[in-house]
Amino acid sequence: MRNLLRSAAMGGALIALAVTSVPGVGAVTTDHESTGRGGNVYAATNAVEGNAIRTFHRRQDGSLTLVGDTPTGGTGSGTFEGSGNSLVLGGLAGEAAPTNLTGESRFLFATNSGSDSVSVLRVRGDELELVDVEPTGDHPISVTVSRGIVYVLNASGSNCMGPAVTPTITGYRLSAQGELEPIPGSTRPVSGDSLSGCTQVSFNPSGDVLVVTEKAADVISTYTVGPEGLATGPIMNNSSGVGPFGFTFTQTGRLLTSENFGGAALQGGAASYDVNKDGTLVPISGTVRNGRSDTCWIVLTDNQRYAYATNAMSNDISSYRADSRGNLTLLQSIAAPADELPAPFVIPADLTLSRNSHFLYVRNVQDGDLRAFAVGSDGTLTLVQALAMALPNGAVGVAAS
Secondary structure: OOOOEEOOOOOOOOOOOEEEEOOOOOOOOOOOOOOOOOEEEEEEOOOOOOOEEEEEEEOOOOOEEEEEEEEOOOOOOOOOOOOOOOEEEEOOOOEEEOOOOOOOOOEEEEEEOOOOEEEEEEEEOOEEEEEEEEEOOOOEEEEEEEOOEEEEEEOOOHHHOOOOOOOEEEEEEEOOOOOEEEOOOOOEEOOOHHHOOEEEEEEOOOOOEEEEEEOOOOEEEEEEEOOOOOEEEEEEEEOOOOOEEEEEEOOOOOEEEEEOHHHOOOOOEEEEEEEOOOOOEEEOOOOEEOOOOOEEEEEEOOOOOEEEEEEOOOOEEEEEEEOOOOOEEEEEEEEEEOOOOOOOOOOEEEEEEOHHHOEEEEEEOOOOOEEEEEEOOOOOEEEEEEEEOOOOOOOEEEEEO
16 A cells, blocks of 8 residues: 655644753743754554654754654554564665664654554655555564665564464565565564564664564574575574563674563663674673663664663663673663653653764653653763653654654
8 A cells, every 4th residue: 555645734733741841951842943953753652543653853952842643554552562663764775763774764664563564654854754554464563674675573462472473574675765565475484483572673784684582582583684685584592691672783783682581670681792694693792780670672872882771660771881892881770760750650661862862762651751861972861851741651662863
């Protein structure tokens, strides 16, 4: 299905945002004057009556103002998916957010877990234009793009687990106009099958290896990808620790993963790996614990120096220092709180960095809060703004330009 559905009237009355401004930061306004080189932050509502992308304009100081909603042409599940990269900003070359491997922000790719489809929207300033909606496998939760190839992770059920669950990945070719063409024979199984707990699919920077984390099976599955976009695998790689959840890559292709250890108290951590051409993984840093609970999502700054991970059941963010070889060391166990409310009433989830990594944005699940932090040159985080009830509880994904 190819629609050209333009959201020219995105700024309608959608929600009332309670905004908390931080002393020393200018008041948030509802216009776009004096924005300089700003950008946007996106999240998917995941609503059962119709999934939509909620757009926020990012001002030069990192603060956000609501723009509006754009329908994806599909429906959501309405519930927390516990997945990474359900929303990806990028283009033909690769991804710009949440993992910035190309800097290209031409299209927004969104999964519709309720209608078993994936959407492509063209970015036009603060507006989005729906270009294509294509069927996927059962219950898609994550999407990735590289070298004109798109792959979707189909969970086949809630949390990618259950007796009838058969998770898969499936591929598409992406045109310059943003249209998707299914690749015949590209659907491949996920190694953990009904006990997988799969969370995220992503290409490595060179686009020749796909990675899928499986938190319940304690496995990182990889697939080699040929020039025509066909994936071969899966190859089962044991994780360094327990519960590999979200992940990101360095520009040189090292894999950085979060480890939630089944949500066990104060056991969260992160690990890093070399990715070989044949898809096998070689540990660099074993589990580097942060002393927090349920570490799930992770991003890396553009300068490759600092990684940030959300700790869902501790309601905070940990920071790591990364070196040129992919070694991780803990910088701050608690780099910033994700909200004033105690866990488990918040649950910080997806996070993303803005262009040039000047600002970090974190989406909280339970209260719909969206928080903006300034990223210091030493990796420290400073709260810029908090938007209460910015998103519905079942929202998924976050990406920024």
